[in-house]
Structures are given as C-alpha cells and as structure tokens.
C-alpha cells in the first residue's frame with residue numbers, strides 16, 4: 001500500500017552567519033491515513049523544520065533543500081507546481097495545528113472573522129473562487145451561498161471539538177478564550193478544509209497539564225473518526241505514548257529509529273532511544289540525563305551524529321551513517337550496534 005505521505009532521504013539546511021547548518025540529514029518517514037505518528041526528539045533535533053518542509057513553509061532566503069523527496073499521495077511536493085500545491089494541498093489536504101494558538105490568532109479580529117477568512121480560500125466547497133484571474137486574489141468574491149454552508153460547517157465542527165455555545169464563541173476575540181479553547185479552535189480550523197493530513201507541532205506545549213491530556217485525547221479521537229493522518233511533533237514521550245500508533249525518533253537532524261508505539265516503549269533498539277527513555281523520571285521522580293552535549297549542526301559529527309555520546313560507538317559509526325536495519329514489522333533502526341533484545 002502506498003503511504004499517504006512519504007518523506008524520503010530529505011536533506012536540508014540553513015545559511016547562517018557561521019556557515020551552512022545541516023539541519024536534516026537524509027530523513028525518512030511515512031504515514032498512513034488515520035495513523036497518528038509521533039516525531040520525537042530533544043529540542044533542536046529538527047522536528048519543526050521537518051514539519052515546515054512538508055508544509056512547504058521554510059524561509060525562502062536561507063533554507064536550501066539538498067536532497068530527497070516529499071511524496072504526498074504520490075506527488076513530490078518539492079518539485080510540483082507551487083501554485084497547484086498552494087491551491088489543492090497546502091492548507092487544504094495538509095493543514096497545521098501550531099504550538100501556541102495565541103500567537104497564531106490576530107488579536108484585533110474576532111475568531112469568527114478569522115475563521116471565515118480562512119474558509120474563503122480553503123473551504124472544501126471552494127474549488128476555485130470566482131473572480132477574474134488577472135485580479136489580485138484578495139478581491140475575489142466569497143459567494144453568499146457558500147459562505148452560509150461554511151458557517152454551518154464551522155458550527156458543527158466547533159461542536160465536534162467540544163466547544164460549547166459556538167455562535168457566541170465566534171463573536172469573541174482571541175484574548176477572551178482560554179488556552180484550551182483556543183487550541184480546540186485551532187484543531188477545528190485545521191479540520192475545516194477536510195484534510196488528509198494534519199501536522200500538529202507541539203500542540204500542547206503551551207497548555208496546563210490537565211488540558212494537555214484533553215487536547216491529546218481529542219486529536220486521537222478525531223484522527224480515528226475522520227480517518228485523518230496526524231504527524232505529531234513532540235519532545236514529550238508521554239504524549240507520544242498516549243496517542244500515537246507509531247513513533248519516529250530524531251537526533252541532531254538524523255532519524256535513528258521508528259517503531260509501532262508498543263514496541264517503541266518495550267524494546268527500543270537505538271542507544272539514543274534507550275537513553276531518551278531512561279531520561280524520563282521514574283516513580284520516585286529521579287531521571288538520568290544523557291551525558292555529553294547535542295552537537296552543533298554547522299560541523300556535525302560524521303557518520304551517526306550520536307556517536308560522540310554513545311558507549312557502543314566504534315570506527316564505522318564515525319565514518320558512515322548506518323543503513324536502515326529492519327528489526328520487525330514496522331520497526332527499524334539506523335545503528336551498527338542496536339539493542340537486539342526485541343521480542
């Protein structure tokens with residue numbers, strides 16, 4: 001079966017004053033409809049950059065893709081016609097839930113106005129806005145009939161994401177809503193275009209712990225009910241455990257392991273994954289950190305970028321990046337010396 005989204009050997013970096021930072025090094029992942037895939041790793045490992053590359057919203061002036069493909073429903077988004085990707089995929093078939101919903105809303109407009117502005121362009125009922133092609137897109141009309149249908153769809157979705165009194169809510173300004181309500185709104189907005197894939201970038205980081213659990217539960221339920229794929233970037237392994245079907249681990253811009261969620265927690269194979277899991281606090285609240293430091297990305301270590309911190313590393317680890325080693329159904333690792341006690 002062809003994956004809905006398949007990232008193949010994606011490499012990219014940013015021009016910085018200190019030189020070219022190699023932020024993604026031959027990263028691959030794939031995700032099916034209805035699947036929630038967790039992309040985990042410490043801060044700075046490249047999760048957001050990968051999410052932005054899939055969405056096609058990298059900074060134009062500094063980002064440079066140096067290899068790989070991003071196949072969505074079989075089309076390589078990196079080489080496809082940008083106008084067509086914008087019209088049919090970005091913000092429609094692939095949508096986004098941001099880390100901090102507050103900064104994503106404009107404080108001076110009601111949330112209703114902001115939602116309708118998005119729907120004017122990205123509603124599933126808008127094949128293409130009527131308007132003359134030579135006019136700037138902003139002056140295109142929003143036909144009243146479609147607008148009514150879109151409002152109905154908004155009200156229904158607000159109900160689905162358990163936001164009470166949706167009509168009153170649409171008249172409010174962003175600061176009049178709680179953090180949890182704003183994130184529920186963001187999830188509703190991500191679902192409105194009827195996407196196949198939602199990219200949720202640390203969607204609960206800005207929320208209280210109790211609200212975090214509710215939002216994660218909501219994302220899981222909606223993915224299943226609507227058969228929508230969700231790529232969840234998170235540094236929170238607990239969140240991944242709660243709602244993901246599978247987990248991909250990244251370290252310093254390289255993918256190191258991927259496994260179905262049960263196997264991931266029961267039989268981690270990459271030395272980095274085992275250390276990451278061991279760094280979680282235990283029942284007594286004690287946690288062991290990972291000795292050493294995350295490397296810089298201007299001159300990253302050769303081979304496996306984890307090798308300077310790895311007790312198992314030897315010559316080959318320093319020289320060449322390990323190939324994918326299949327350990328079982330859906331479980332692979334990129335390591336010459338993985339833990340092989342997998343059941």
Ligand SMILES: Nc1ncnc2c1ncn2[C@@H]1O[C@H](COP(=O)(O)OP(=O)(O)OP(=O)(O)O)[C@@H](O)[C@H]1O
Nearest residue numbers: 014016021023042043044045046047048049050059
């Ligand atoms: N526009 C940019 N220009 C230069 N470097 C960048 C740019 N965006 C990201 N980086 C660098 O790329 C690396 C990966 O950043 P990214 O935000 O993707 O990591 P992350 O895993 O999402 O971290 P976090 O969880 O903190 O958001 C970091 O070293 C970051 O400094």
